[in-house]
Amino acid sequence: MKNLTKKYLIILLPVFLFCDTVRPFLISEEQEISIGNNLKNQISADSENYPPFKGDYRVTRFVDSIGAILAQNQKERPNLRFTFTILEDDSSINAFAIPGGHVFVYTGLLKEVENTAELAGVLAHEIGHITRYHGADRLVAGEVTGLVNQILFGDESTIAKAAASLLENLAFLKFSRNNEFEADSSAVVYTSRSGINPLGVRDFFLKLKRKYGDSQKIFEPLSTHPLLSERIENVEKIINRTPGIVSDSASFYSEKYLHIKSLLQ
Template sequence: MKRFTLVFVPLAVAVIAGCYTNPVTGRKSLVTATPEEEVKLGAQAFADVTKDEKVSTDPALNERVRRVGQRIARAVGNDLPGAQWEFTVFESDQVNAFALPGGKVGVYTGLLRLAATDDELATVIGHEIGHVTARHGAERMTEAQIAGGLGELGASALQTKIGDPKQLELYKAAYGGLVTVGYTLPHSRAQESEADRMGVVYAARAGYDPRAAITFWEKMVAQQKSSAGQSIVAKLLSSHPADEKRITDLQAMMPEMVPIYNEAKLRP
């Protein structure tokens, strides 16, 4: 009973916690972390990155990222309350970028070489900020807490019924695999797709052509050549959508996004 109580209490707290509504897509998610806790974690993560990675001193690259980033930040508006925006370029061949709670955004020089236009860069920065405004990190933390608690409940019941340590370890391994393949990875792919949508919305609102997201991902496919040789198993175990699906989904969004972009261009 004591073990059941220790596991049940955090689960109950998670369920009682209020739902968060995505300001762009309207999707509701369950989070237990407060925005203040997320900002604190984000600040620590950014401090770690700046300690481990080389910050670029190239004035042209930094000016470009700040210029594009600030326009996206204005388009985000109150979707990220209290953000203290900071845009930093890191020297690395990684084709990558990130955004953290509180408004810390990092872009690697490898990505800047691939994102040849400001429109392409805007959709990438919008995508990363979308993860933050959607509170995907806090959502995953909550899911891990619930999954862990349910696993402990099942293990406790099995131990009481069977009492065989070997079968108990098999259960834990099987449960972890089922949760990862059956829920965590598919949900992670769904979060990536949601961030893709948010990224083109923010870019379009800021007056950047959202169609650039398609050209950027086409270049990513050409560079990585990952789609053609990716097996079904690899796709199943991937936390990101398959490249070809990503491009198809982005293409399907454009009839809705281009009018937003055209309207933004008319604003002074």
């Protein structure tokens, strides 16, 4: 009996660790923002691993503006200041989010998507990982707590080193299947509230499935992904059961995006 209790405690502990009531005692929002800002600074300083976008300013402005609209339409984290940064790598059809409100998207993804709704779907999915604390929860639950403490309480030289190690570890990108379903749900909600067709995210998944297979490892390769077909089904289910959702085909905003895409060539 004793052993059984022990077993259950071990299994249940992570659930309690991540619940909303306990989280603020483990990592405050202020600390999450501080870690996020330090990681973002480190990314900016490391142009070898994170090559900055040097292309047309209109592309940057466009990604920023879509990101800002989506961020305004999330209600869960009003204190976060969201940023959207383009990284230059045409071979990477990827985007990622770090705790504290920072979203990064590669030029490979900008070239892969075909309309604003697809791009917005991906950005909203990344925002969802942040609003639902997916990355933040991993910072307090893994082998990286030592690095997190160094960032929070260290001096300037230690902070940069710890931030670099944390970026190498990438603990905050190892999401679960459930995390992915949750972020997809957020993508539907935030795009729809922004007047953008939420089917964009489904179309992006359909394209990935067609090109790279149902269990693709192109987009967010570190995450434990559900099959794309499951995610597509999940997105469609949410859209179908949510009244008043934007589904007008004009709200894909294809023409506007084609112009932006032409600036990337």
